[in-house]
Amino acid sequence: MFSTEFQILIECCKIRLLQAPEKKLIQLLSNNQINWVRLQQMAAFHTIRPVVYDALKTLDSSIIDADSLAQLSNFVKIRSVHTIFLSQELRRIEDLFSKNNINAIAFKGVTWNNLFYKRSFREGADIDFLIEKKDVFRAFHLLIEDGYLVKTDDAHEYQPPELIKALYEFGQIEVTLSKKNIYNATIALDFHWDLLIQAQNYHFSVDELFANHLNKYEKLLLIIIIHNGKREAWTKLKYICDLLLFVHLYGQEIDWDAFIAKTEKYNLKKCLLMGLSLVNIFLPVKDTIHFSTPLEAPPELNIKFWEKASYYEFNVPARISFVRLIFKYHESISESFYYCINYIRYLSYPNPREKRLFTFPKERTLLNLGSKVLSYFYFNSFIKK
Numbered sequence: 001m002f003s004t005e006f007q008i009l010i011e012c013c014k015i016r017l018l019q020a021p022e023k024k025l026i027q028l029l030s031n032n033q034i035n036w037v038r039l040q041q042m043a044a045f046h047t048i049r050p051v052v053y054d055a056l057k058t059l060d061s062s063i064i065d066a067d068s069l070a071q072l073s074n075f076v077k078i079r080s081v082h083t084i085f086l087s088q089e090l091r092r093i094e095d096l097f098s099k100n101n102i103n104a105i106a107f108k109g110v111t112w113n114n115l116f117y118k119r120s121f122r123e124g125a126d127i128d129f130l131i132e133k134k135d136v137f138r139a140f141h142l143l144i145e146d147g148y149l150v151k152t153d154d155a156h157e158y159q160p161p162e163l164i165k166a167l168y169e170f171g172q173i174e175v176t177l178s179k180k181n182i183y184n185a186t187i188a189l190d191f192h193w194d195l196l197i198q199a200q201n202y203h204f205s206v207d208e209l210f211a212n213h214l215n216k217y218e219k220l221l222l223i224i225i226i227h228n229g230k231r232e233a234w235t236k237l238k239y240i241c242d243l244l245l246f247v248h249l250y251g252q253e254i255d256w257d258a259f260i261a262k263t264e265k266y267n268l269k270k271c272l273l274m275g276l277s278l279v280n281i282f283l284p285v286k287d288t289i290h291f292s293t294p295l296e297a298p299p300e301l302n303i304k305f306w307e308k309a310s311y312y313e314f315n316v317p318a319r320i321s322f323v324r325l326i327f328k329y330h331e332s333i334s335e336s337f338y339y340c341i342n343y344i345r346y347l348s349y350p351n352p353r354e355k356r357l358f359t360f361p362k363e364r365t366l367l368n369l370g371s372k373v374l375s376y377f378y379f380n381s382f383i384k385k
Helices: 004-018 023-029 036-045 049-056 066-099 109-116 133-145 160-169 206-210 216-231 237-253 256-265 269-279 300-308 316-328 333-348 365-382
Strands: 104-107 126-131 174-180 186-192
Touching (some): 004 049, 004 237, 036 049, 036 066, 049 066, 066 109, 066 126, 066 133, 066 186, 104 109, 104 216, 109 126, 109 237, 133 160, 133 186, 216 269, 237 269, 256 269, 300 316, 316 333
Antiparallel strands (some): 104 126, 174 186
């Protein structure tokens, strides 16, 4: 059973994204026991504040907390202006890459906002590009020449070409760049050359996204599954809203049985099916698209994580819950074992973006892991004091 606050979030999504009637939302809002502080915190965690605000603003003000609506309004106004800046920069960078024959795929952020969010907008703070690996260094140099800077604590220790090479070699999959636009607003650009780290095992090469044997809808859906499902385990409503809107708007463009067979080959089938089972909370999937594979009930671990709305980056219990979710989406125990071993290796690698007291050759996993732990406590405890 969902809490009242979470049911309100679901109804807001259904109203703004699927044009559902407002009746159930009005009934929920008439409940005097609503915790408006928690509702705002949950909307922020799930990064769906524009959708929530757009659903609430037209309703009778007597059933809505005025302070909460005002805070949502202020946030949405500021973010909508920034979204315009991001859209302009997205088009400019796409033109820049095209003129220089660089193969790049824009995804997430304002890209999916333009594709999916017809009656609201997708909350986001940056631009994301996936660069074909053969073009990574050339594209990176082009952005540096364009005025972008590497957004990382220790970037001053590296020349940009050295940094990107070090990140690439040590298993990183992205770097964040930033610059000021003509209005002095900061534009952040996430520069990706892969979608998952090695530990998150899947049998798919991003090179296939730049080939011609997948159609544009299959490529788009694969990116949603890989990023929102395999990487993030559908931990936020925003991630499910992307899949929900794909099914709602473009679901008829996919041969689902053939596509599910492909995801099984890529080790992504479970992520897709569990994502679709979560979409079922919003609309009956099989009334919209057709496939023969049965869907299970929505994963209980996801529901609990959604309700707690706790950031796993800053909270140890939430981090444990997130790892449990990652394991839930694995196909087998051997995949979980592979993940554990290789994630430890990933953490141990001397990351060019972090401070270390000392480093060892890359293959010295335990020594580098020990150095990471000691360095963390030294720089975050001793130095700060």
